[in-house]
Amino acid sequence: MTANEIIKRLFIAFSKQDSEEFYRIADEFINLEKRKKHNIAAKELKEALYSSKPSRSNNDSNRYRANIPIPRDNDSGFPLLEIKEYEHDWDELIVSEEIKYVLYHICNEFRSIDILSTYNLTPIKKVLFSGQPGTGKTFTAQVLSSVLQIPLIYIRFDAIISSYLGETATNLRKVFDFIANGVWIVLFDEVDIIGKNRDDHYENGEIKRVVNNFLQMLDTFEGESLLICATNHPHILDPAIWRRFDEIINFDLPSELERLSLLKLYLKPMKKTGLINLEKLSHETSGFTPSDLKLMCKEAMKHAIVSEKDQLSTPDIEFALNRMHKRFSIRDEK
Ligand SMILES: Nc1ncnc2c1ncn2[C@@H]1O[C@H](COP(=O)(O)OP(=O)(O)OP(=O)(O)O)[C@@H](O)[C@H]1O
Ligand SMILES: [Mg+2]
Structure with missing residues (x-):
């Protein structure tokens, strides 16, 4: 034109x-x-x-939000994405020093887009988060959105795919067009649905086309947003997807020291008797994800509260720890 x-x-x-x-x-x-x-x-x-409006601020994205309707699936009418805002802090995220460093680095590049572009360079734009359920993939996207003060667009592939055949490609296009119209942190959650190996003989032609489409859109994406894809099945991802990312972060289970930090973080709201030994507890919770530890701490605090105690004591913790072991044994039987 x-x-x-x-x-x-x-x-x-x-x-x-x-x-x-x-x-x-x-x-x-x-x-x-x-x-x-x-x-x-x-x-x-x-x-x-x-x-x-100042550029690259919340307000900037609010303007888009006001003017451009959220894309919907033509058939079901369901929205294809959600826009959310968060107020989390770096302190709430317990990950290894190495991951924290990479995340800071991503933020620094994101904020430096203008100066980078004068050297014809672009910031990290496409990131893959992999790791077991409950290790903080979604939460990290929320923290990035909070510290960068850019709203998070949350995209679930099931919403995009569960429609009439042929509509899926249109839905993907609509989503990418929407993203291109603003500055966002975009989380394509559970991307393995779409990234399923293209040679997988169980998958029909439609899914293959969707994967190709998605890869193409990822490749040609030129916007200023940060695109994050999250998966807990990295092994089923097509090798062609891996090449597309500027950065890949694997969220491991927390170390003993990280578990101690998580326990301190989650039990912070309540006073504790001097006898509670969090070091011992962090030792005993090997294999727990941050999400497991969060659940266990909530159980322990509730146990104390409903017993009308104003302090957390060892029996509350033991109760919660036993509940978690019970939960794991049911899960592992399946
Ligand atoms: N590394 C972490 N540091 C602090 N809190 C965490 C961390 N990981 C998880 N949590 C807590 O556990 C909750 C669940 O984690 P989250 O939803 O991010 O897991 P996920 O890796 O996205 O799992 P899934 O693969 O099931 O989507 C978070 O809301 C957060 O409160
Ligand atoms: Mg998640």
């Missing part, structure tokens, strides 16, 4: 007072400039377009 055509469409949108269309065309033009590597011009245009 020529510049004249774009200006004409902008005028029409303006005269119709169609602000949604106006912003869409203006963004299209800015992206065109970016593709031509006119990075400074694109940046100035963007600043001018959003001059009443």
Whole structure:
């Protein structure tokens, strides 16, 4: 499209007072400039377009949210994504030093997009989180969204896929178009549904097409958002998916020291008798995920509260620990 055509469409949108269309065309033009590597011009245009709002802030995304409807599945009418805001802190996330460092690094690059672009470089944009259930994949996406103050778009593949054959590709397109219209932290949760090995003979042609489509959209994504895919079955992911990521983070089970930090964090709301030995407890909870530890701490605190005690004591902890072991034995029998 020529510049004249774009200006004409902008005028029409303006005269119709169609602000949604106006912003869409203006963004299209800015992206065109970016593709031509006119990075400074694109940046100035963007600043001018959003001059009443600071760029890359919450407000910026709120504007999109107000103007562009959340895409829905044509057939079921269900929304294909959710937008959420969180207020978590780094302190709430207990992971290894190495993972924390990588996460800080991702944030630093995300905040430095402008300066990076002057060197023709782009920040880390596509990240894969893998790890067992309850190790903090979803929670980490929430923490990143909180510290960067950018809303989290949460996308579940089952919503995208469980529709009429052929609609799935349209749904994916709608989701990517929506994302491209703003700055977001995007979490494609349980991506293994879509990433199932393309040679898997149980999968039908439709899923294969969806995977190809998804990979293509991931490859050609040019927006400024941070895209996170999460899986707890990394082994079933197609090797072609692995290549697409700028960074891969594996969430291991917490070490004894990390379990101690988690126990301190989750039991913080309640006073404890001096006899409670959290070091011993962290030793005894080898193999627990952070999510297991959270559940156990809640059980222990509730046990104390309903027994009308204002302090947590060893029997409360023992009760909760036994409940967790019982839970594991039922789970492992299955
Ligand atoms: N590393 C962690 N540090 C602190 N809290 C954690 C951590 N991991 C998990 N939690 C707590 O456990 C809850 C559940 O974890 P989360 O939903 O992030 O797990 P997940 O890895 O996404 O699991 P799934 O694979 O089942 O989706 C979180 O809301 C958080 O409160
Ligand atoms: Mg999760």
